[in-house]
Amino acid sequence: DIQLTQSPSFLSASVGDRVTITCRASQGISSYLAWYQQKPGKAPKLLIYAASTLQSGVPSRFSGSGSGTEFTLTISSLQPEDFATYYCQQLNSYLLTFGGGTKVEIK
Amino acid sequence: EVQLVESGGGLVQPGGSLRLSCAASGFTFSSYEMNWVRQAPGKGLEWVSYISSSGSTIYYADSVKGRFTISRDNAKNSLYLQMNSLRAEDTAVYYCARYSMTTVVTDYWGQGTLVTVSS
Numbered sequence: 495d496i497q498l499t500q501s502p503s504f505l506s507a508s509v510g511d512r513v514t515i516t517c518r519a520s521q522g523i524s525s526y527l528a529w530y531q532q533k534p535g536k537a538p539k540l541l542i543y544a545a546s547t548l549q550s551g552v553p554s555r556f557s558g559s560g561s562g563t564e565f566t567l568t569i570s571s572l573q574p575e576d577f578a579t580y581y582c583q584q585l586n587s588y589l590l591t592f593g594g595g596t597k598v599e600i601k
Numbered sequence: 602e603v604q605l606v607e608s609g610g611g612l613v614q615p616g617g618s619l620r621l622s623c624a625a626s627g628f629t630f631s632s633y634e635m636n637w638v639r640q641a642p643g644k645g646l647e648w649v650s651y652i653s654s655s656g657s658t659i660y661y662a663d664s665v666k667g668r669f670t671i672s673r674d675n676a677k678n679s680l681y682l683q684m685n686s687l688r689a690e691d692t693a694v695y696y697c698a699r700y701s702m703t704t705v706v707t708d709y710w711g712q713g714t715l716v717t718v719s720s
Contacts, residue, residue, distance in 0.1 A: 528706045530646075537696055537713055538646065543706035581646055585705050588660050590636065590648040 496520055496584050500593030506601040513569040515596045517582035522562045526586040529558055529567045532595075533578045541580075542567065572598070603627040603709045605697050610714030617687050617718070623680040623697030623711055631655075631675035634700040636707055637682050639693035639716075649695070650682065665691075687718045
């Protein structure tokens, strides 16, 4: 199975900060990577797919990059509603896997 | 509007069984592959199972293989997960998620249903 390692697992940031989360795959997955945002008690919300394509309706402050084994999610200017947990997901295989998550909290 | 609504969760004793359902609407269900994903309390997301649009191809996570069975009824726009020999570690919120072959992503998720395995 393809393993995804997300870092950091926790970060504390202020409104307006630029935030970057990294996701590393145990083997090459081309661009078959998605990013989700999850708030407590809610289902994951799709932010980005195909490594860098913004899902419709998602604010442009979110962006994704990378291919192969290393990927990043960047929030250019953190907003109060962005405090949540973020997960990467690989779809190179039908046996989907997720990163361990990054919890973004208010500093 | 795409909607996925899970049901069937609840409290079950270890060794027991439960059948989850996911009712789909707002899209041509028979054209889409589907997945079950779960999340234990306070933990991350874990993929459970995949089923192709016709139901002919199925995959399971090692953690549930031999105990869980995924199925679908395209005439009823419904996805199912039969869970047998339940263990405490199966306690989680279970989500159904639609897989889009076009964009290669699980683009729509249900709200989840909680399964608690405890005596």
